[in-house]
Amino acid sequence: MxxxxxxxxxxxxxxxxxxxxxxxxxxxxxxxxxxxxxxxxxxxxxxxxxxxxxxxxxxxxxxxxxxxxxxxxxxxxxxxxxLGRSYQQQQPVSRIIGEQLGPTAALALTAFGLILLFALVSAVTTAGRRRAVRGAASGAELLAISTPPFWLGVLLLTLFSFHLRLFPVAGAQGWESLVLPAVTLAVPFGSLLSQVLREGLESALHEPFALTARSRGIGPLALRGRHALRHALVPAVTLGGWL
The missing domain is CATH 1.20.1270 (Substrate Binding Domain Of Dnak; Chain:A; Domain 2)
Structure with a gap:
């Protein structure tokens, strides 16, 4: 073997x-x-x-x-x-779970897509910048991580559903129903992933290959996106799998 x-x-x-x-x-x-x-x-x-x-x-x-x-x-x-039968709903548990698999998968995938987008944009645009820029981004992310998701969800519902009436309060009414739940999940987890990714980028930007790339005239954004990001993705991918 x-x-x-x-x-x-x-x-x-x-x-x-x-x-x-x-x-x-x-x-x-x-x-x-x-x-x-x-x-x-x-x-x-x-x-x-x-x-x-x-x-x-x-x-x-x-x-x-x-x-x-x-x-x-x-x-x-x-x-x-x-899996047995639900005593309260008088249905097989497998049927109850099966009916929710589609909406659950749609919500999870949408939220994870937003998590990746937020983390990449935030980390790539702020890594290696001035201390004030990095500090402001890290502070905002720390606030987002510390915010309870249920409270964030209530705030989003109050503003965008009850006041602005842009998204439905509940139900499954197309992609509009996914926006607020997905954002509620993506904000704290995306902030966490962004901090890990930024730390990896900061370390990669001090490696010898980064100095070589700068000497060849590569711009800061291209250096982060094309070279440093590859090295910074290892811990981010590990965390992303857990998320």
Missing amino acids: TRVARAVLHRLGGAVLVLWGAATLGFLALHLVPGDPVSTLLGGSVTTGSAAVRAEITREFGLDRPLFAQYLTYLGRLLGGD
């Missing part, structure tokens, strides 16, 4: 163990919370004290079986792709 194959199998084995551990903790959490699973499912329902309802739920979810048997059934269903 080659070294690469062993490394891939090692990573896959680790992933399987993580998924098994997460599934096991999820199963145990329902049984370790105060009270019993039936009371947890019923919540504050007025029928909580009904013996008939409690017996029906116990039978439906197999809670009258031994705990280990419940655990094996739970793992078997997960391996078969059965």
Whole structure:
């Protein structure tokens, strides 16, 4: 077996163990919370004290079986792709998740595109500039990183939806509905990525290759975009994958 194959199998084995551990903790959490699973499912329902309802739920979810048997059934269903049925919405969990995959992917991709655009423009245009310019950009980014996204979202809704009426408040009404949620996600994460990218650019601009490029008459913006950016992208790509 080659070294690469062993490394891939090692990573896959680790992933399987993580998924098994997460599934096991999820199963145990329902049984370790105060009270019993039936009371947890019923919540504050007025029928909580009904013996008939409690017996029906116990039978439906197999809670009258031994705990280990419940655990094996739970793992078997997960391996078969059965995520169970939502007690509140009375639908299969896989269907509920599937209905949200498209909008979630659209929002995530749009936000990530804005993150990359913001980080590249901010870092490339401010790296290597005067201290006042870099300080102002870093201060604004630090403020954006420190701003809670839910609060930023409320501010954007108040200004652009309620007052200016440029974007819808809620719903899925085309690309207009994506703008405010995507910007809300992109501002703090884009600021974080911009700081990492600017630091990499600052270091790259002091490397010998930068001096050689300057001696050949390359302008500051071309030096950053065509040469220094390649060296600065390594930590930014790592952070971008996490984002």
